[in-house]
Structure formats: structure tokens, C-alpha cells
Amino acid sequence: MREMQLHNDIARVLFSEEQLARRVAEMGKDIMRDYAHVEGGIVLLSVLRGAALFMADLARAIDLPLEMDYLAVSSYGNAAKSSGDVHLQKDVSSPIAGKHVIVAEDILDSGLTLSRVIDLLRERKPASVEVATLLRKQRPDQADVACKYVGFECPDEFIVGYGLDYAQRYRNLPYIGVLKPELIS
Ligand code: IMP
Ligand code: MG
DSSP, X not given: OOOSTTGGGEEEEEEOHHHHHHHHHHHHHHHHHHHTTOSSOEEEEEEETTTHHHHHHHHHTOOSOOEEXXXXXXXXXXXXXXXSOEEEEXXXXXXXXXXXXXXXXXXXXXXXXXXXXXXXXXXXXXXXEEEEEEEEEOOTTOOOOOOSEEEEEEOSSOEEBTTBOBTTXXXXXXXXXXXXXXXXX
């Protein structure tokens, strides 16, 4: 058996499995406090695929009735950078009108994808839309996206793990780390 195959590609660990678990539990408590008395129902929504792991853990940290739903988008244009020209590949499965939507996002980078997704969701007249992002990259040119819940601020480096991929790999790493630069082509 080849051990630590994925781990060998990581330059350094940014957030350990324990840190992630602790922070996600806190975010769940914050959400419970804010949504305990809302009417109309809560929908936890994730944008596939990166946020799926975070949402699965966040959902289990929220002891309130809620729906889980998913949408998938693709951004056209330059593949390395998001263009903000977002195309809906998969829509939500149930209507969100009148409901309190919490968008679970893995990482806010340029912010362009998320700001388009929020515009799109608002057209459906939900009772509210808020964002819970596990990570927010520190970059000065980030689009102005109001994130009510932020797990961690992180440096402007390419990171993988806990849902985040490089060329569709490393999503299953249990922690978040910086990929060795020589592996990025
Ligand atoms: P944005 O529109 O630039 O904010 O794009 C955000 C999306 O790009 C995230 O939901 C991730 O899927 C992806 N992304 C941004 N930065 C990273 C990174 O460092 N590693 C892996 N994926 C990333
Ligand atoms: Mg994503």
C-alpha cells in the first residue's frame, strides 16, 4: 500500500482536521442562534462541488429543521480565473420562494461567482439570503459579497483539501493545505 500519497503533495497544512471541525461547529451554533425563531423554513444550499463537504459537516452542526439543496454553475472565459459570467448547470430541486436561504460556500476568491449566484437566487424571492463561507481569501480586488458567516481568513495562495480541488484531485484530503507550487502547471 502506498501511504500518504496525497499528503506528499502538500507544502504545508493551513487548517487541520481538528481546527476545521471546531470552527464548523462554532459556525453551526452561530446559525442556530440567528435562525432559531425564523418562519418559512431554512434551506442550506451549496454550490457544487467544492462546498459539498463543508455543507455536510455544517448541516450536522445545526440542530434545526432544514432542507439541503444544491446548484451547479460553470463560469465561462479564462479557465484559471473566474469571469463572473456564470451559467447555471444544475438548478435547485425545490422552490426557494419565501424561505431563508443560507448559501454554504467553500472559498470566496474573486467573489464573482458568488455575487452572480446571489443575484440569481434573489430573483426567486426567498425570505432572505445569507452566505456562510468556510474560507475567505485575502485579496484587495475581491468583489463586495456580504458574508454573514466566515470560517477563516486565508492567504491568497492555491489551497486544496476538504472539498477544494486542483484538477479535480485532493478534495478528499481531511485538512486544508497549500499545494506544492511545482505541481501546479
Ligand atoms: P471566485 O468566483 O473567484 O470567488 O471563485 C470561487 C471558486 O473558485 C471557489 O468556490 C472554488 O471552487 C474555486 N477556488 C478559488 N480559490 C481556490 C483555491 O485556492 N483552491 C481551490 N479552489 C479554489
Ligand atoms: Mg466552489
